[in-house]
Amino acid sequence: MNTETKKRLDKWVSTNYQWYLGEVKKNIAKGMMAEYADDLVHTIIFDLYRMKDEKMDQLLDDGKLRGYVLRGAALQIKSSTSPFYSKFRKYKMSARSGIVDSNNGNTYDQEYTMDVDPPEELMDCFERAQEQLHWYLKTIFNQKFKEGKTLQEIYEYYNITKRHLVRDLNQAINEIRDICKDAQ
Numbered sequence: 001m002n003t004e005t006k007k008r009l010d011k012w013v014s015t016n017y018q019w020y021l022g023e024v025k026k027n028i029a030k031g032m033m034a035e036y037a038d039d040l041v042h043t044i045i046f047d048l049y050r051m052k053d054e055k056m057d058q059l060l061d062d063g064k065l066r067g068y069v070l071r072g073a074a075l076q077i078k079s080s081t082s083p084f085y086s087k088f089r090k091y092k093m094s095a096r097s098g099i100v101d102s103n104n105g106n107t108y109d110q111e112y113t114m115d116v117d118p119p120e121e122l123m124d125c126f127e128r129a130q131e132q133l134h135w136y137l138k139t140i141f142n143q144k145f146k147e148g149k150t151l152q153e154i155y156e157y158y159n160i161t162k163r164h165l166v167r168d169l170n171q172a173i174n175e176i177r178d179i180c181k182d183a184q
């Protein structure tokens with residue numbers, strides 16, 4: 001960024017920073033997203049300094065920079081593919097959903113082990129319930145949970161949509177759950 005454009009942007013940021021932070025906290029990052037407001041503002045401002053000179057000059061000249069930064073913040077906080085999501089929200093959200101972050105940024109599923117084997121009656125009911133499933137539901141259920149195939153592998157093999165595959169797996173689980181709800 002050339003020095004003239006940088007000076008103009010510095011002046012805009014120093015003049016409008018408090019307004020922008022207030023708008024993001026009040027209107028964009030509200031509720032459960034309020035904890036991300038400061039990070040979001042800084043991410044957008046950082047992106048402004050990496051923008052091409054011509055575009056920045058045009059936004060400053062036309063007086064459209066306020067709208068641009070508000071729209072950018074609204075899009076980035078909602079998107080699961082934005083740089084803001086990748087840098088700030090992804091790992092915080094994954095920790096809430098049962099996935100632990102390692103020190104090097106990789107995520108791993110937590111391992112859960114049971115100290116006591118489930119009662120034999122429950123396992124018998126589970127096996128019987130599986131056998132009562134429709135042949136299609138039984139097939140995809142066994143491939144997913146007994147053979148350990150991923151949804152992607154099952155999807156590619158049968159060439160059905162992922163949405164239907166997940167729906168059908170949930171249906172199989174719910175049917176087994178209903179049959180075995182009274183088992184001990």
